[in-house]
Amino acid sequence: MQNPLFQFFSIVLFFFSAPVLLAQQQDPLATADYEQQRQWVDSIYSNMSLQERIGQLFMVDIFSNRSRAETNKIKKLISDQHIGGVIFSKGGPRQQAKLHNEYQELSRVPLLIGMDAEWGLAMRLDSTFALPWNMTLGAVQSLKLIEEAGASISRHSNRLGVHINFAPVIDINTNPDNPIIGNRSFGEEKINVTEKAIAFMKGMHRENILSSAKHFPGHGDTNSDSHKTLPTVSFSKSRLDSVELYPYYKLINEGVSSIMVAHLNVPGLEVQPNLPSSLSRTIVSDLLKGELRFKGLIFTDALNMKGASNYKNPGDIDLAAFLTGNDVLLISENIPKASLKIAEAYEQGVISEERLAHSVKKILRAKYKAGLHKYEPVNTSNLIKDLNTIKDDVLYEELIENAITLVKNDMGVLPLKDLEIKKIAYVHFGDDNGDAFLKQLRKYTKVDHVKAGNLNNMLEKLKAYNLVIMGFHKSNNSPWVGYKFSKENLTWIHEISRQNVSILNVFTRPYALNDLSSSSIEGILIGYQNSDIAQEKTAQILFGALEARGKLPVSVGDEFPVGTGFFTRSLDRLSYGLPESVGMNSRKLKKIDSLINVGLSSKMTPGMQVMVARKGKVIYQRNAGYHTYDKRIPVTDSSIYDLASLTKILASLPLIMQLEEKNILDFNSRLGDLMPYFKGSNKENIRLQDMLLHYARLKAWLPFYVPTIDRATKRPSVRYYREQPMENFDIPVAENMFIRNDIRDSIMGIIKNSDLEKNLGYKYSDLPFYIMKYYLEDYHNSSLDYLTQQGFYKPMGANLTSFVPIKHFNIDQIVPTEEDKLWRRQLVQGYVHDQGAAMQGGIGGHAGLFSNANDVTKIMQLYLNGGTYGGKRFLEPETLEKFNTCYYCDENVRRGVGFDKPQLGKSGPTCGCVSLSSFGHTGFTGTLAWADPEEEIVYVFLSNRTFPDVDNRKLIQSDLREKIQQVIYDSIEF
Template sequence: MKIKFLSFILLIWNISIFAQKESPLKTKDFRVQKAWVDSTYNAMNLDQKIGQLFMVDIFSSKSKAETDRIKDLIKENYIGGVIFSKGDPMRQAKLNNEYQELANVPLLIAMDAEWGLAMRLDSTYAFPWNMTLGAIEDNNLIKKTGAQIAKHCKRLGVHINFAPVVDINNNPANPIIGNRSFGENKENVTQKSIAFMEGMHSEGVLSSAKHFPGHGDTDVDSHKSLPTLDFSKKRLDSLELYPFRKMIKAGVSSIMIGHLNVPALEPRTNFPSSLSKPIVTDLLQKKLDYKGLVFTDALNMRGVADYDEPGEIDLAAFLAGNDILLISENVPKASEKIKQAYLENIISEKRLEKSVKKILSAKYKVGLNHYQPVDTNYLIEDLNNIHNDVLYEELLENAITVIKNNKGILPIKNLDKEKIAYVNLGENLTETSFLQQLKKYTKVDHIKSDHLGGLLEKLKDYNLVIVGYHKSNSSPWSSYKFSDNELVWLHEIARNHKTVLSVFARPYAILDITSTTNLEGIILGYQNSKIAQEKTAQVIFGALPAKGKLPVSLGKNFPVGTKFTTPSLKRLSYGLPESVGVNSAKLNRIDSIAKIAVDKEMTPGLQMIVARKGKVIYQKNFGYHTYEKNIKVTDSSIYDLASLTKIMATLPLVMELEEQETIQLNTRLKDILPIAVNSNKANTTLKEMLSHYAKFRAWIPFYLHTLSEDRTHASPKYFRSKKTGIFNVPVANNFYMRNDYQDTIYQDIIASDLRIKKEYKYSDLPYYLLKNYLEHHYNSSLSYISRKRIYESLGANYMGYLPLNRFHKDEITPSEIDDYWRFSKIQGTVHDQGAAMFGGVGGHAGVFSNANDVAKMMQMYLNKGTYGNIQYFKPETIDKFNTCYYCDEDVRRGVGFDKPQLKEVGPTCGCVSMTSFGHSGFTGTFAWADPEEEIVYIFLSNRTYPFASNRKLITENIRTHIQELIYESISY
C-alpha cells in the first residue's frame, strides 16, 4: 500500500513539475485580451463559432478558381484560418490581404516554414535543416535562426509557423522526418527546440511542437499510410514525450498531433493518434496539463484520411480534443457534422467555447485585434536581405563536423609537402563551389575518369586525395545514398591513397560505407549549399576551426556526439562583410569605380580583394585581359606585380636573414657585397637603402645602352633571336641577352653617382644589389629561393617568377606592347626592362601572381609573421621593418614597406592608420594592410597595356578612391 501511495505522489509531482502554469496564449494585458475574446465570441452565432475550428490550405500558385474557393469558405463557412503552401510571396501577400478583407474575424495565417519560407515559397530564403542545426553546440544561434525565420513570417503576414519539429530521429530509415529533426539525443533535440521556439516568440510569431507524441522512430510516411510506434509506455515517456514535456513547460504556443498508431497509448487497433481522446485529451491536456492550441496534422494525409469519410474524421478529431482541424477534406460537410453533434448535445457549449476562445486568444496575441494588411512594397527585398546569408554562414561555421581525423590530418598543414587531388562523387560533377574554394588555398587538381582504373592511374602522383560527395540540396528528403559503384570507387581510392571524405548530404550516407578504416579524415558539411561547400573547404585548410558535434549515431564507430575540434591556422577565410563589421551595400560602391576604370580604358581589367579580420569579404574581377575582350578576368588571372616584388620576394628574405642575425639593419653594403667595398656606396646601410634614404638615383635605363645607335632595334652585340652560347638570358619571346651584361649592370649601379642631397628618393637600385647578395648567399636563384622558402608553404601557388614555366600564356594578362626595345607583346615575361635583363628575375620586379595570393602574403604580415600555423617572422621583426625611421626627415617609408603619406600627397587615401603599410607597382598594382582596422586591400591591373603612357588610372587616383570607400564601409 505504501508503494502505491508513493507512486501516486511521484506521479502527481511529475505532472506538477511539467505542468503549464498558465496558457501560453495569454498576453501581458490579459484583462484587455479576455475582454476582446469574450466580446468577439459572444457576437458569433453557432456557425461562426464552428467555422473558427477550421484552417484550410491554399497554394498561392493555384488558379483563380482554386483561390476563390477559399473566399467562399470565408464567406459561407466562416473559417478561422488559412495555411498557405506552395507559390510565391507576392501573390501570397495579395491573397492574404484579400482573404482578411472578407473575414468577420481576422484569419489566423499559418505556414510550414521549418527551415524558412522557402520550405513552401519560391523567391524566399532557406536556412539549414534541423539536422544541420543539431550539430551546433551554441543554442543561441538556433534562437537567432528561429527569430530570423519569424521575421520573415511576420513580414508576410504569417502568424504561426508550424515549427519546430521536436521528433527524435533515432531511425535512419525514417522517410519523412530525417533532416527535419535536430537529431537523436533527446536533450539536444529539446534544448534546440526550445531555443528555436524562443526565437520565434521574440518576434511575435506563434510556435508549434510537432508531431505529438513523436514521429522520429518510424519507417513509414504518415502522408501515405499510418506509422506504428510499437513501444512501451516507459519508453515513450522517457524518450518520445520528453521534448514535448519540456516544450510545454517552456511555453510552446501550440502542439500538432501526428497521425500515428501508438498501441501503448490507444487500445483501439490501428487508430490514429490525432483522433484519440486518450492521447489528445487525457495525455496531452490533462496529464501533461497543456493549455495551448492543439492542431491536428493535415486531415487529408492518408495516415488519417483512410480511417473514415471526410466530415466524420473532422468530428472525431474535435471530439478527441483538438482545437483546430487542419486541412479538412470537406469543410462544409465537416461543419455540418460538428453542428449536428452540438445540437444533439454530443458536443457541449463549454467544449466548443474552450477551443474557440483559445483560437481567439491566439489571434489577439499576434495582434489581429488591430489587423494590418501586408505591405507589398519591397517585400521580396525584405525577405532576402544580407542578414540571412550572414546568419547562414555563422550556422554552417558552427555546424561542420569532423568525425574522423587520423593523425590530425585536418586541417591540412604542410602545403609544401602535399600534392592534392580532388575527386567528385554523387551529383554536380562539374567544378563545384567546394573545389573552387579548395583551390584558393593551394594547388588542387580535379581528377576525372570514366572508369576506376583510369582514375587510379591518374591519382598515382598524388599523396592526398579529397573526395567530395555531393547530393541534391533541393529538399531535406532528397536522395542521400551512395551508389554501389561509388562505394567501390571510394574504397579503392582510400585503399591506395591518404584520403579525406567530405559529405554534402544527410549524415546517414556514412552508414552505406562498409568500412571507414582507410579513410584518414571524414568531414560532414550536411548540405550541398554553396555556403556549406565553401565553409567545409575552409575548415579543411584551417581557415576556420571545426566546431560541430554529430547529432545522430552512424554505426558503432561514430556514436552520437562524435566530434574532433580542429584549430584555426590563421589562413584567410572567406565570407560576408557584415560578419566582420563592414556594410556590404557601402562596400559594393567600389564596383562602380572599377567599372569606370574599365569603361574609360584606364586598364583593360582588374582584380580586387578586400579582407578584414582575416576574412576575405570582397573578391571581384572586372573587364578583360586586353581591350580586344577575348578573355575575361577571373580569380585565376595572373598579373605582373611590378614593384610589389620588393615586398613579396626580396624583403621577406632580407627580414629572415636579419632575424637570424646574418645581417642587421645597420649592416653596410661593403659588408655583404664585395663589389661595393671601394665604392661611394660602401658605407650605405640596409636601413638607409630600404627606406629610400641613401642618395641613390631613382633608376638607370640599362636597356638604352643595348639599342642600336638610331634606337630602332636591339643591338646584335647584346641580343640574339635564338638561345645560343653566351646569349642565354631570356628577356622576351625569341629575345636572348648575353649573360655577361648582367655584370655590367651591377658595375653601373656601383659606379653611379649619388645624389647630392640626402633626402627621400624612391629607387629600384638597392633591390638589384640585394638580389645579387641573396643569390650568392643561398647559392641559388631568387626565383627558387622565394618559392621554396615562402610561396609553397604559404599555399601561394599562383605567385612566383617566370610564370610561363607553370601556366599557359592565356592565363597571364599582357602588360605592354613594347615598341621601343623588345618590339613584341609582353605577356608572361616581366614588364620591367631591368628585371627582364636578369632573365625575368629581379629583386625589384618579376614576380607574378593573382590577387588572392598577394592577399595571403599581406595577411601573413598583418598576422605579425604567422600564416597557416607557420611562423615566418617574429612579431618584433615585422614591427622593426614596419617602422618609419626617418619620418623627421620627411621620409615616409618603412624598411622596404611603403607607409602612409606624411603630407597631402602619397600612396594612400589618407584615411588609413599610420601603422599601415604596403606597396604599389608600375603596372597598376597595389597592396596595403592596416593593423588597426585589420584590413588587407589588393588591387591588380595591367594599366600599362597596350602602352605604359596610359596614366589615367594614376591621375584619376582610382586605387586610393577605392581604398577610401572601403574605410567608409566600416560599421564597427
C-alpha cells in the same frame, strides 16, 4: 505522526517541483495585457453565431500559385463557412501577400495565417530564404545561433503576415530509414533535440510568431509516411515517456504555443487497434491535456493525409478529432460537411457549449497574441528584398560553419599542413554539382580535378598524388531527396582510399555513411547539405581557415555514435565570407563596383582584380574586365598579373627580414661590408636601413637596357642579344629574345659607378633591391625565385605566385602588360614588364613577381598575422614591427624599411584614411597591396594599366585605387 525526515524531503521536493508544475499550468497564449485580451476574446465570441464559432475551428490550405478559380474557393469558405484560418502552401510571396490581404478583408474575424516554414518560407515559397535543415542545425553546438535561426524565419513570417509557423519539429529521429522526418529532425538524442527546439522556439517567440511542436506523440521512429498510410510506433509507454515525449514535457514547460498531433498508430498509448493518435482521446485529452497539462492550441495534422483520411469519411473525421480534444482541424477534406456534423452534435448535446467555447476562445486568444486585434494588411513594397536580407546570409554562413562535422581524423590529417609537399587531387562523386567546393579548394593551393572513365584508369592517375580529396555531392533541393552512395561509388571510394591518403567530404545527411566501409579513409567531414556555402565552408575547414566545431546529431553505425565530432584549430589561413561577419557594410562596399565600372569604361585599364580582407576573412572579391581591350579573355580568379614593385615587399623584403632575425645583417650593416664589391665606391658606407628607406642618395632609376640598343638601327644590339638561346646567351628577356649571360656584371658595374644624389633626402629608388637581390642570391647560393618559392610561396599555398610565369602557366592565364615598341618590339606577356628585371631573366629584387589578388592577399595577411600563416611561423612579430617603422618622419620621409607607409602630407599612395601603422606598396603596372594592423584590413588592387601603352596614366590621375580604399574604410561599422 509523520516522520520528520519524510516531512523535510517532502518540503524540498515541493520547492524543486513547484516551478515546473506552475509553469506547466500557465497559459502559453496569454498576453501581458491579459485583461484586455480577455475582453477582446469575450466580445468577439459573444457576437458570433453558432456557425461562425464552429467555423473558427477550421484552417484550410491554399496554394498561392493555383488558378484564380481555385484561390477564390477560399473566399467562399470565408464568407459562407466563416473559417478561422488559412495555411498557405506552395507559391510565391507576392501572390501570397495579395491573397492574404484579400482574404483578411473578407473575413469578419481576422484569419489566423499559418505556414510550414520549418527551415524558412522557402520550404513552401519561391523567391524566399532557406536556412539549413534541422539535422544540420542539430550538429551546431551554439544554442544562441539556433535561437537566431528561429528568429530569422519568424521575421520573414511576420513580414509576410504569417502568425503561426508549424515548427519546431521535435521528433527524435532514431530510425535512419524514416521516409518523412529525417533531415527535418534535430537528431536522435532527446537532450540535443530538446535544447535545439527550445532555442528555436525562443527565437520564434521573440519575433511574436506562434510556435507549434510536432508531431505528437513522436514521428521519429517510423519507416512509413503518414501522408500515405498509418505508420506504427510500437514502443512501450515507458519508452515513449522517456524518449519521444521528453521534448514535449520540456517545451510545454517553456511555453510552446501549440502542438500538432500526428496520425500514428501507437499501441503503447492507445489500446484500440489502428486508431490514429489524432483521433485518440487517450492521447490527446488524457495524455496531452491531462498528464502533460498543456493549455495551448492543439492542431490535428492535415486531415486529408492518408494516415487519417483512410479511417473515417469526410466530416466524420473532423467531428471525431474535435471530440477527441483537438482545437484546430487542419486541412479538412470537406468543411461544409464537417461544420454541419459538428453543429448537429452541438444541438444534440454531444458537444457542450463549454467544450466549444474552450477551443474557440483558445483560438481567439492565439489571434490576439499574434496581434490580430490590431490587424494591418501586408505591405507589398520591397517584399522580396525584405525576405532576403544580408543579415540572413550571414546567419546561414554562421550556422553552416558551426555545423560541419569532422567525424574521422586519423593521424591528424586535418587541417591540411605542409602544402609544399602535398600534391592534391579532387575526385567528384554523386549526382549534384561540386564546382563551388573545387573552386574554394583551389584558393588554398593547387588542386587537380582528376576524372577517369573506369576505376583502373582512376587508380593509375591517382598514383601521381599523395592526397586525394573526395566530394560526395547530392541534391540540396529538398531534405527528402536520395542521399545514398551508389554501389559503384562505394567501390571506387574503397579502392581509392586503400591506395591513397584520402579525405571524404559528404554533402548530404550523415546516414549516407551507413553503407560505407571507412576503415581506409583518413579523414571524413560531414557538410550535411550541398549548398555553395556548405561546400565553401567545408573547403575552408579542410585547410584550417575555419575550425571544425560540429557534432553528429545522429549515430552512423557503430563507428560514429551520436555526438562524434573532432574539433580543429585555426591555421591562420584566409577564410572567405560576408562583410557583415567582420563588421563591414555590404551595401556601402558595393560602391567599389561603380568605381571599377568607371575605371573600365574610361579605359584606365582593360581589367583588374580587387580583393579586400578584414580580420583574416576575404569579404570582397571582384574580377572585372578583360586581359586586353579586345575582350577575348575575361579576368578570372586565376588571371595572373605582373606585380611590378610589389615584388620588393612580397619577395625580397621577407628574405631580408629573415636574415636580420638571424643577425646575419642589421640596420647598421654597411653596403661595403655586406658586399665587398662595393668597397672603395661611393656607396661603401651606405647603411642598410637608409638604403631600404630610400634615404641613401641613390638614383631613382638607371636605364640599363638603353646601352644594349644599337644606335643606328634602334633595335636590340646583336652584341647583347640572340633570337635563340645559345652559349653565353641564354637569359630570356622576352619571346625569342635572349641576353648575354654576363649582363649581371654590367648591371652591378653601372650601379657601383653611378653618381649619388647631391643632397640627402627622400628619393624613391629601385637600386636598393637590385643590390639586395644579388646579396641574397650570393649569400644563399640560390636564385631569388627558388628562395621565395621554397621559403614562402609553396608552404603558404601561393601556387599562382612566381617569377617567370611563362615557365609555369598557360599563356592565356597571364595578363599582358604592354605592346613594347621601343625595346623588345613585341607584346610583353608572360615576361616581366620592367626592363631591368627582364635583363636579369625576369627575376629582379625590385620587380618580376607575378601573382593574382588571392595570393597577394595571403602574403599581406601573413604580415598582419605577425609572421604566421598556415600554421607556420615565417617571421617574428618584432621583426615586422621593426621594418614597419617610419624612422625619418621628422625629415618628411614617410617610408618604413622596405615598406611604403601612408603619406605625411596631402599626396601619397593611400586615401589618407588609413592608420599610420598601415603599410604596403604600389606598382608601376597599376598594382597596390596595403595592410592596416589597426583595422585588420588587407586591400589588393591588380591591373595592367600599362596595356597597351605605358603612357596611359588615367588610372594614376584618377586616384581610382585610393578612392576604392576610401570606400573600404567608409564601409567599416565596428
